[in-house]
Amino acid sequence: MWKEYNKVSNLISAAALKGLDVSASSVVGKSRSEWFETVHQLIGPYDMAKDFKDLSCVDFNTYPSWSLDWFCKQGYGALVKHRWRGLPVQLNTIVKEIHYTSQDKVEIETSKGKLNPRKCIVTVSNGILASENIKFFPKLSEEKVEAFNKIKMGIYNHVAGLFEEKFFREIGMEEMDMYLYYKISGSNISPRGMGCLMNISDSNLCYFDYGGDFAKELENEGEAVQKSFTIEQLKSIFGSKIDKYLLKLHATQWGKNKFTLGSYASADPGFAHLRKYLKMPVEDKIFFAGEATAFEYASVSGAHRSGVRAADKVIKTLNF
Ligand SMILES: Cc1cc2nc3c(=O)[nH]c(=O)nc-3n(C[C@H](O)[C@H](O)[C@H](O)COP(=O)(O)OP(=O)(O)OC[C@H]3O[C@@H](n4cnc5c(N)ncnc54)[C@H](O)[C@@H]3O)c2cc1C
Incomplete structure (x- = not known):
């Protein structure tokens, strides 16, 4: 996956360095790699809240590489x-x-x-x-x-899930704050999958995140659909044991937030x-x-x- 990630992000940066303020989709094309959909989700919707068609190469490339996120357990x-x-x-x-x-x-x-x-x-x-x-x-x-x-403004929403502590042991994830990557299927203008951040600050909470047009589509369909799609994805990754360990889900709707x-x-x-x-x-x-x-x-x-x-x-x- 990282090979594909580097290839795609280098193509975007190369266009930006040439001063081409064009969409990311126009420079990356459609790769045949089985990881392309995941990489698109990570760089576009997950990072920038936009799909490649709506992402400016120049704007993307101005983001400073030294910027880091840290977690605050209390929020x-x-x-x-x-x-x-x-x-x-x-x-x-x-x-x-x-x-x-x-x-x-x-x-x-x-x-x-x-x-x-x-x-x-x-x-x-x-x-x-x-x-x-x-x-x-x-x-x-x-x-x-x-x-x-x-x-x-782009659209980027969390579906936050609270799990039983045992879940993380069962899936062999002993450390907190782990990103989880999986192969997103399909070949869509807006990837139909999620970014996953697991066991944030050892709270047993995870974020399943959507961005771009697909996030907007889910948000428009409502919280029940945001949650059911997330459960479907989790089952495709972990199987039906999810039912046993998932305590609750909550979805944000920033596109509709009037403030x-x-x-x-x-x-x-x-x-x-x-x-x-x-x-x-x-x-x-x-x-x-x-x-x-x-x-x-x-x-x-x-x-x-x-x-x-x-x-x-x-x-x-x-x-x-
Ligand atoms: C789901 C999600 C996850 C994110 N994750 C991260 C992350 O991990 N790390 C990170 O660094 N950033 C993250 N961000 C981005 C970060 O939250 C924003 O960049 C940041 O909050 C923007 O702050 P701000 O003060 O510019 O704007 P805002 O937080 O939008 O503040 C503007 C304020 O103005 C108020 N307002 C609006 N209209 C009026 C009005 N008419 N009169 C008076 N007040 C008004 C609003 O209520 C709001 O309180 C995330 C964003 C989202 C949506």
Whole structure:
């Protein structure tokens, strides 16, 4: 599998290095390797939340190789809550309009009334920005709006499964945080299979992950179908012993989540050059942060760093 993985990822990188901002599908073709479908799932839907037809070679290739994921057993939300304890945060407040015509302040209309800060950092997803659920007055530049629409949200969903502890011994998986790869069958535009991360932080939880058009299809069919497809795949890998050890499943539906409208963003083929517009401030009053504006896009670390970058810029413009 890794031979095929290296071959396919090298083809994508080679196109990017030649400056060809084309789709990954146009450079990898359809390999005859029996591992191609799995490799497509890993590089496209599992990593980028997009199928090869929707994946820009250039955008893919800008992702830094040094970016690493680590697990937080208590959940990332718990980590953020603890790290920033004491910071005044107002939750459950929906921003509807942002007016930036006034010289020395921004007017923000929210579900809980008006705010009048001197500066504003916008961190909502490109899905929300493209949907224009938040209205800007005056309108943002054409480049920015095009960037929100072309650095498009992909779909990536977890189906999380909780197992009896014995299950991992029974399948000979003694270590935690193991990726499991299997041959995904078929030859589809969007691979009909899942990425598997087993026994996360020794919690007996596993993630079975779907991305791209197939994730969207499953999500649209509903949680029952997301779960039943996962059970079917698990049975094809482990046999019917799954019934004995699987305690429960839960599926995410990020495409339908009205506060993200997708999972994370990446460029449509031909539009990687628009990324630079995402983080450009507007009149030194409105600043933009969030994963899509980050070098390490599609990650919590990138989102975090982008917030620090935007806050630094705000401080500079405030002339303390
Ligand atoms: C299934 C899945 C698995 C992932 N796994 C990983 C992983 O293993 N490692 C990793 O690093 N990253 C992972 N990511 C990516 C990571 O979660 C995102 O990149 C990151 O959370 C983005 O953070 P953000 O602050 O930019 O945006 P968000 O987390 O989307 O924050 C934006 C906030 O704005 C709020 N909002 C929206 N509209 C409004 C409005 N009108 N008014 C006020 N507030 C509003 C939203 O509710 C949200 O809280 C994963 C993503 C998904 C979907």
